[in-house]
Amino acid sequence: MISKSTIKLIRSLEQKKFRTEYKLFVAEGHKIIHELIKQNWPIEHVFATETWEGLKNFPDANIISESDLEKISFQKTPQQVLAVCKIIEHKINYSELKDVLCLALDDIQDPGNVGTIIRIADWFGIKHIFAGTGTAELYNPKVIQATMGAFTRVKVFPVELAEFIKKYIKETNLPVFGTLLNGKNLYHEKLNKNGMIVMGSEGKGISKEVQHTLINTLFIPPFSSDSQTSESLNVATATAIVCAEFRRRLL
Numbered sequence: 001m002i003s004k005s006t007i008k009l010i011r012s013l014e015q016k017k018f019r020t021e022y023k024l025f026v027a028e029g030h031k032i033i034h035e036l037i038k039q040n041w042p043i044e045h046v047f048a049t050e051t052w053e054g055l056k057n058f059p060d061a062n063i064i065s066e067s068d069l070e071k072i073s074f075q076k077t078p079q080q081v082l083a084v085c086k087i088i089e090h091k092i093n094y095s096e097l098k099d100v101l102c103l104a105l106d107d108i109q110d111p112g113n114v115g116t117i118i119r120i121a122d123w124f125g126i127k128h129i130f131a132g133t134g135t136a137e138l139y140n141p142k143v144i145q146a147t148m149g150a151f152t153r154v155k156v157f158p159v160e161l162a163e164f165i166k167k168y169i170k171e172t173n174l175p176v177f178g179t180l181l182n183g184k185n186l187y188h189e190k191l192n193k194n195g196m197i198v199m200g201s202e203g204k205g206i207s208k209e210v211q212h213t214l215i216n217t218l219f220i221p222p223f224s225s226d227s228q229t230s231e232s233l234n235v236a237t238a239t240a241i242v243c244a245e246f247r248r249r250l251l
Contacts, residue, residue, distance in 0.1 A: 011072065024086060026141055041088070043085050046058055046083045107133070107200065108135045114136040165210065
């Protein structure tokens with residue numbers, strides 16, 4: 001049995017203002033909870049049905065009925081386990097950024113895209129993402145779900161992006177690449193193993209303010225330049241292509 005006050009608290013965490021107030025967020029599903037435990041993420045409470053396979057590794061879990069899980073879950077089909085976790089606020093360490101490749105997201109509002117980009121970053125060994133104002137917040141339940149646990153290994157920093165990039169260039173002396181429709185062919189340009197890749201929203205692209213901070217611009221060319229194609233790529237797909245090309249150059 002789960003109390004009404006607990007249900008109210010958990011349901012409130014669907015909204016950013018309450019996540020900010022309580023410094024808590026919700027994660028759901030065996031895969032994500034497993035990653036949280038593996039990475040020693042601070043977990044406040046775990047609520048699970050008695051059929052959850054992870055019970056043997058988490059004896060302190062609160063056993064609840066499937067109907068009670070439905071009351072606190074943010075998903076149409078709950079996945080046997082839900083955790084209330086502490087929000088971690090990472091601090092930017094510029095010396096840590098001097099020898100790595102990182103990503104910046106400019107006004108990418110779709111939570112599914114943001115979560116997928118975090119997962120892509122994890123796949124390509126990119127451990128720092130800088131999320132500009134307007135980008136979906138990391139602890140949004142839909143973002144967390146789309147990461148499939150990758151957020152436990154990738155640090156995401158909310159920033160005022162244009163100002164941050166200026167300071168990043170000053171502190172690291174590294175190049176900043178941005179993807180634009182009028183950019184230079186990705187496959188013909190010299191790419192660095194370290195630096196920053198800026199991705200913009202599908203609808204508006206990278207904002208003018210952020211464009212002014214870019215040192216290099218890139219464009220993913222369509223396979224056939226003399227036939228009609230889609231106007232643009234999904235931003236998560238474009239991120240995967242760009243990251244893959246940067247990493248391929250290291251082979």
